[in-house]
Amino acid sequence: GGRSRTGRTLTPKAGMLAMTLRSYLRDSRKPITLIPVYTGYEKVFEERSYLGELRGQAKKKESLLGTLSTVRSLRKPYGRVRVTFGDPIHLSEYLDQQHPGWLQESYDDCAFRPDWAPVVTERLATRVTTEINKAASVNPINLVAFAILSTPRQAMDEKQLIQRMEAYHTLLANAPYSHLTTLPSGNGQDWLAHAESLESVSRSSHPMGDLIQTNDRQAVTLTYYRNNILHIFALPALLACLIVNQRRCSEDCIRASCRILYPFLKAELFLYWDKDDLDNQITLWLETLIRQGYIAVDEDSFHINPDNPVAELHMEGLAEHMMQTLQRYFLTLSRLTHQDSGQLTPAQLEEQSTQLAQRISLLYGINAPEFFDKALFRTLIQRLVTEGMVRECKEHGTLLFSEELEPLTEVLERTLNSQLRQTILNSL
Structure with missing residues (x-):
């Protein structure tokens, strides 16, 4: 791996x-x-070269000058x-x-x-x-990245950032991903100071309270550390998506939506629960979110807790990390069904979905390279075939679809922002 x-x-x-x-x-x-x-x-030691390759630069060959540069880099923390x-x-x-x-x-x-x-x-x-x-180990940089990248401009008030990191840490402590998952010691202030010492974020002084922010390089680099632990937060982030965007969501709706989406998330993020374990995990996370005061339930309807002033912000922050994944799913299905069944090969759908994602990322300022990562579209298309929602025509090599695709499409339509969905549809 x-x-x-x-x-x-x-x-x-x-x-x-x-x-x-x-x-x-x-x-x-x-x-x-x-x-x-x-x-x-x-x-990561190769952070700078990774950044260049993500921006389209060719991978550099090894050289004597490169070796000398590497030696100089060893002096950095x-x-x-x-x-x-x-x-x-x-x-x-x-x-x-x-x-x-x-x-x-x-x-x-x-x-x-x-x-x-x-x-x-x-x-x-x-x-x-x-x-x-x-066996993932969560470190301070993972938590800083997960908290700050959920904001529109990748910037937060220092106190809010510390509060959110500690909230996510508590979530994972109360509902561990596995018995092997480890969390960092200390508190949010310690983690932020450590991130600053590594130049992962920047500080702007302000009379009303310091702001912690990222420049373009830091924001893109932090996606690496956020993505390292994305699988750990996948299920609570998905639940947050469903509850935040639908405002009120019944337990039956939550469980049905998760069952439809889970095979795709499992394939993409290498989650370890089987379908049989999924219901237990959903129960665990709903109870955890209620216990921490983020959501409430009445008349079998889950919604954001109105009595907790930070509940909506924390839930929206969680949801943001799963939203881009669901957007990619909707984008791919929209591209596939925009034409008649049997018109696109898997390779064509992968290429066209990637191009569409690049366009959407420019329109919406999505500063995350994985949003238009071809490999993720390839995994999704393969899983659509595996799940029987799409079939590959043996004679022509094209993708055939029918009503089996509708449940997934309906879940995505209910969950995603209507303005973004319309932008995707208008871009086809």
């Missing part, structure tokens, strides 16, 4: 696992255990690196689950490449990546 230049978890490459599996089928006397390892950075280990995956046990009887089969005739191996290898790669995310 690895990360893209935007900080998101990449679709795993299974080549090394395929070789490991082939070797194990040849000789399984020595047991093999895979250990997922999560590495959490506060400041880079914060701390936290390494955490996930639950081990014992290969024999995993194969017993995926292909019972594998140990009794002979693989000489197929050169230890049985027909079932590619599918099992892909599943194993996804499992390893999911377990890496499950």
